[in-house]
Amino acid sequence: RKLGFDDRLAYVSLVGLSGGLLLFWDFYVNIIQIKKKSFYIAVEFSLGLDPPQWGIFVYFSTCKQARISQWEELLEDKDHWGDSWFTIGDWNDLRTAEEKLGGIKKSSRSFLGFNSFINRMGMDELPLQGYKFTWCNLRDGEGMVEEKLDRGFASFSWTQSYQNACISNKIKSASDHSLLLLDLGQQNNKRTARFHFDERWIGMEGFQETVEAAWSQHTEGTPFFRLKEKVKNTKVALLTWSSQLKSKNQMTIEVLTKKLEILREDKAEDYWDQWNKTRNDLNEAHRLEEQYWQQKSRLRWIKEGDGNTKFFHAYTLQKMKLNAISRLITPQCNVLTSRVDIENHISEFYSDLFHTEGSWDGDSILQLIPRTISDDMNQDLLKPVSEDEIKSALFSLHPEKSPGEDEMSA
Known part of the structure; x- marks a missing residue:
C-alpha cells in the first residue's frame, strides 16, 4: 500500500531463506483469476481491448531434483492456461554451454533435461536484448561466474499476437540478478508533452544565465503583453537549453549502463575499481532521476533520498493513465x-x-x-x-x- 498499489498484489512466501515471489500490477490491468504454487504465480488478465491471456511468473529451485519435480507440476498445470500465455522469471538452469562463463564447465548432457522440458511445454524462448548473462556471483578475478538463469518463454498463439515482443536485460549494480523487462512491442499514440519546469535545473551550470538573457530581451507593448512575451521568451530559451541537458542526462545513464556491460565482458585487471566507480556514477544519475520523477508525481509527503524512484515513476504514470481516454x-x-x-x-x-x-x-x-x-x-x-x-x-x-x-x- 505504501508503494501505491493498494491490494493489487499477490505473493508466495519464502521457504526458509530461499524462494518467494511478489507480484504487483497496475490499476489498468484487469485481473480475472490468480493461481499460486510454491514456485510460481499464474495470473489470467487482460489489457484494454486485448483478449485475456495468462502470465506465469516463476522462481525454480536451485536443487536439480526439486526443479525436475517443479517441471512436472508446471506441465500438468499448463492445460489451465489455454492457448495464449507467457512465462518469465528465474529458471536456475541453462540450455547450452555458451550460457555460462567461468567456473566449472558443464557437460552437454546436463542441458538435456531443461531443453526436453521446454519442448514438452511447447513454448518458444523470447529474444533477449542486451548483455547475454543475467546472473553474476560478483566475485573478483578468476572466481567470477556468470550465467543466463533468467529468461522468458511464450506459447505459439501468444507470440503470434505479440510478434514484436522481446525482453531487455537491465543490469542492476545492486543485485546479482539482472532485471528483465518484457516489451510487448505495441505502439502507443502519445501527444506532444507540455513544457514543465524542472526544479533540477536550479543551480545547474548555465541555468541562471539562460533565464537572465531571455528575460532581458527587448519587448514592446502594454505592460501585461511585455510580461507575457518575457515569460514566453524564457520558456523557449529553457526548452532549448534543457534539451541539450536532457539528452546529456539520458546519454549518461545509457553510457554508464553500457560501460557496466563492457566491464563484465572485458574483465580488465582493475575491473572492480572501474566497476565500483561506474556503479557510483550510475547511482548518482539515478538519484537525479528520482528527484525528477518525485517532482512529476507531485507527492510532497515523501522526502528525496528515500529510494522511491520507481514509486514516483509509477505514481506519475498512474496519474497519466487515469487522465487518459483510450476509447x-x-x-x-x-x-x-x-x-x-x-x-x-x-x-x-x-x-x-x-x-x-x-x-x-x-x-x-x-x-x-x-x-x-x-x-x-x-x-x-x-x-x-x-x-x-x-x-x-x-x-x-x-x-x-x-x-x-x-x-x-x-
Missing part, C-alpha cells in the same frame, strides 16, 4: 479509439453544449430572487485588485503546480 462511446453507440477521432468528438460535444442561439429575458425571474449582497459588499467586490492581493494569492500556490496558459507553473 469513447458516442451517443450513436460508435466506439472511438483513435486519438484524433476522440479529440474531434470531445471538441464538437462541448462546442454544441455551450453554443447558444440567443438569450431569453430572465429579468422577471431574477427579481423574485432575494438580494444577499449589499451595495457596500458589491463595491468591495468590484474594486480593483491590489498588488498585495495578487502577490498574496500567487505566493500561496505551490511553486511547482498550477500551470497557466503559458505552461509555466506558479
Whole structure:
C-alpha cells in the first residue's frame, strides 16, 4: 500500500531463506483469476481491448531434483492456461554451454533435461536484448561466474499476437540478478508533452544565465503583453537549453549502463575499481532521476533520498493513465479509439453544449430572487485588485503546480 498499489498484489512466501515471489500490477490491468504454487504465480488478465491471456511468473529451485519435480507440476498445470500465455522469471538452469562463463564447465548432457522440458511445454524462448548473462556471483578475478538463469518463454498463439515482443536485460549494480523487462512491442499514440519546469535545473551550470538573457530581451507593448512575451521568451530559451541537458542526462545513464556491460565482458585487471566507480556514477544519475520523477508525481509527503524512484515513476504514470481516454462511446453507440477521432468528438460535444442561439429575458425571474449582497459588499467586490492581493494569492500556490496558459507553473 505504501508503494501505491493498494491490494493489487499477490505473493508466495519464502521457504526458509530461499524462494518467494511478489507480484504487483497496475490499476489498468484487469485481473480475472490468480493461481499460486510454491514456485510460481499464474495470473489470467487482460489489457484494454486485448483478449485475456495468462502470465506465469516463476522462481525454480536451485536443487536439480526439486526443479525436475517443479517441471512436472508446471506441465500438468499448463492445460489451465489455454492457448495464449507467457512465462518469465528465474529458471536456475541453462540450455547450452555458451550460457555460462567461468567456473566449472558443464557437460552437454546436463542441458538435456531443461531443453526436453521446454519442448514438452511447447513454448518458444523470447529474444533477449542486451548483455547475454543475467546472473553474476560478483566475485573478483578468476572466481567470477556468470550465467543466463533468467529468461522468458511464450506459447505459439501468444507470440503470434505479440510478434514484436522481446525482453531487455537491465543490469542492476545492486543485485546479482539482472532485471528483465518484457516489451510487448505495441505502439502507443502519445501527444506532444507540455513544457514543465524542472526544479533540477536550479543551480545547474548555465541555468541562471539562460533565464537572465531571455528575460532581458527587448519587448514592446502594454505592460501585461511585455510580461507575457518575457515569460514566453524564457520558456523557449529553457526548452532549448534543457534539451541539450536532457539528452546529456539520458546519454549518461545509457553510457554508464553500457560501460557496466563492457566491464563484465572485458574483465580488465582493475575491473572492480572501474566497476565500483561506474556503479557510483550510475547511482548518482539515478538519484537525479528520482528527484525528477518525485517532482512529476507531485507527492510532497515523501522526502528525496528515500529510494522511491520507481514509486514516483509509477505514481506519475498512474496519474497519466487515469487522465487518459483510450476509447469513447458516442451517443450513436460508435466506439472511438483513435486519438484524433476522440479529440474531434470531445471538441464538437462541448462546442454544441455551450453554443447558444440567443438569450431569453430572465429579468422577471431574477427579481423574485432575494438580494444577499449589499451595495457596500458589491463595491468591495468590484474594486480593483491590489498588488498585495495578487502577490498574496500567487505566493500561496505551490511553486511547482498550477500551470497557466503559458505552461509555466506558479
